[in-house]
Amino acid sequence: MSGDAPWWRSAVVYQVYPRSFADADGDGVGDLRGVLQRLDHLADLGVDVLWLSPVYRTPQDDNGYDISDYQDVDPAFGTLADLDALVEGLHARGMRLLMDLVVNHTSDEHPWFVESRSSPVSPKRDWYWWRPPREGMAPGDPGAEPTDWRSFFSGSAWQLDEASGEYYLHLFSRKQPDLNWENPEVRAAVHAMMRWWLDRGVDGFRMDVINLISKDPALPDGVPDGRGRWSDGSAAYVCGPRIHEFLQEMHREVFAGREGAFLTVGEMPGVTVEEARLFTDPARREVDMVFQFEHVGLDQGASKWDVRPLRLTDLKASFGRWQAGLAATGWNSLYTSNHDQPRVVSRWGDDGRWRRESATAIATVLHLHRGTPYVYQGEEIAMANAPFASVDDLRDIESLNHWREAVEHGDDPERVMASLRAMGRDNARTPMQWDASPQAGFTAGEPWIAVNPDHAEWNVAAQRDDPHSVLAHYRRLVALRHEDPVVAHGDFTMLLPHDEQVYAFTRRLGDVELLVLGNLSGEPAVAGVDASWAGADVVLGNYPAGGGQGLALAPWEARVHRRTLG
Structure with a gap:
């Protein structure tokens, strides 16, 4: 099976949010030449694909996701020549470039x-x-x-x-009007633009909220939900009536004759496992994998600002359902962090005493699932949420709109600010922490958003040559996926679904089996799995000198055991 599998099943994707990654010209905003100068970091990490968040010309109402020209680079990020140089630099290092495709909407200045x-x-x-x-x-x-x-x-x-x-x-900002995909001229214009980028050397697209492009032309109001409330109308545009038709047409018009060399990722809020199976069925020729949101809503109540503790059993149930649902057909993206999510070590880990251990434990559990793992910039050094003092420190339109609306409604400003600190998107957008210098090596100027003050300790330079660092562990995780086919291609069996401390599962391909154990808590634990695993080889662990013995696990310890079946 693995010999015929697409290349991206054994790949690891690294997401760059260019505004915050590296600034080459000192104006405080990251740019393409900054990314180019840091490509050796990605090569050292071992990743296969760079997903570049939007660098198109934009008024920056939504930090680049409001596009005013699809076929030009915004001057804040550089030029088309800089992008060509980035493509060349990536290809020379054996990596590929995945562009962000934002075609549910444009800027109102397009x-x-x-x-x-x-x-x-x-x-x-x-x-x-x-x-x-x-x-x-x-x-x-x-x-x-x-x-x-x-x-x-x-x-x-x-x-x-x-x-x-x-x-x-406008499903998003008022400056982001939604395109009418019912109009064939719109679809043809989008297809032509996509072909233009592929001809320029780009290797595929991550398609922003692509499952929202098909709207019910009647544009109906919301409907009763059976509990005395009304829906928000999303049934008319989440996986709308022609979505599969539109994606199949896109494949025919853009990718026909180019199959195999390119990657298409569909970001799909609200998508179900059943829909995802259809979207990613290779025979249907729609997208290669989905980017879904079910698991990142598990610690939220009525809204994303209603923050609740994560129950590990809920996470297992969600991941397990997706693993089972796409086992025979389909493919999923594996992530806990991106430009829209807070930092996972602060959200689901322990960014205090157990920062290194919790960051590497969560990463180990995630990367060993079936699917293609994504690393968001800074995740590989355990970057954490920022200590925003007030709303004046924030830059994100979603957070600023929520603050204004909530405070005007009479909510306690301190409670609103606490939820913004926990869940706001600016947490993912503070500058990449390259070293301990005043601006973390991100810029020689004044950064567009403040650097996290913990960069003096948590940075790439401090971890680069440390074999026990978070960065070193990520290198080993990426290498394991490349070297052991069972990681990319093996089947998946969830273990201990009701355990609130230990996340455990097996992966198997042929006669090779892996046991993945993660104690996702700050207390010691014992994995209640088959005792015969206690003597199996440990091929990866996050405790440098060894943690627990046998099937005992130290706080936030993760291990991968391997055995060959007789």
Whole structure:
């Protein structure tokens, strides 16, 4: 089986958020030449793919996810020549470049939208979702919006255009109008742009919220949920009626004849296991793998700002369901961190006494699952959440909108700030910590967002030559996936599903079997698995001098045992 498997099943992806990765020109904002200068770090880590968050021309309303020109680089990040140099540098090191594709929406400053907004009879009016006010209501009246849909960034998903008296749809910021994929001209323009990037040397796309591109053309209001409440209308656009058709068409128009060499990753909020199986079935030719969110919502109540402790059994149930659901057909992305999530060592680990141990234990458990693992910049050195003192320290539009809305609603500002410190996206966007210098080696200037003060201790330079560092452990994790086919291609069996301390599972391929144990707590534990595993070889562990003995585990200890079956 492994001999015929796609290359990306044994690959590891590293995500770079360029604004915060490395600044070559000293203006305080990371750029492409900064990324190029740090490629040897990625090569040393051993990763196969660099996923680059958006570097297209943008007004920066949503830190680059609001694109005003798909075929140019924003001057803040450099030039097209710099991007070409990055592609060349990656290919020379045996790595590939995955671009972020943001085509559910554009910036309101994109020429397509400027033209669409110019007149109700514009040829591009139907490139976006325009609707009049509700019947019998005047533009701007309370409740006159065409539907009751809510934006992911707070407030209504509709913005009034004063000039025409009509509203346009924006599932995210009001400066991010949604494209109308029902229009074949829109789809053709997107396909042409994608082919242009592939012809330029890019190796594939991570497709931002791609399962939201198909909307029910009726744009219905939310519906009763059976508990006296109304839904938010998402049933009309999460995995909408034509989503599979649109993705299959994209594959035909963009990737036909290029299969095998490229990677397509679909970021899909709200996707179910059953839908993911369809999206990633190779025979259907839609996307190679999904990026789903179920597990990163387990520590949240009514919203992401309603922070709850994570129950390990809930995490096992979620991961286990996805492992089982995609076992025969389909593929999943494995991650705990990215540009939209807080730092995992602060969120689910212990960023105090057990920082090194908890960071490496969580990583070990994650990377040994079936799927393609992702490393978010700084995760490999256990970067932690930042100690934001006040809302003035924040930069993210989602956090700033939530603060304003919650405080205006009368919520306690300190409680609101506490939830922002825990879950805000700025935690993932503080500058990469390269060394102990004043700005962590990120920039010679004033950074666009403050460097975490713990960078003096937690940085790449301090860990690079330390064989017991978090960075060294990540190198070993990546190498194990490359060297042992069972990691990439073996089947998966969850063990101890009801244990609240120990995460345990086996991977098996042919006569080779791995046992993965992770004590995800600050107290010693004993793994209640088959005692015969106690004598099996340990091929990877996160305690340099050895932790517990046999099947006993020290706090935050992770081990991978290997045996050959008779």
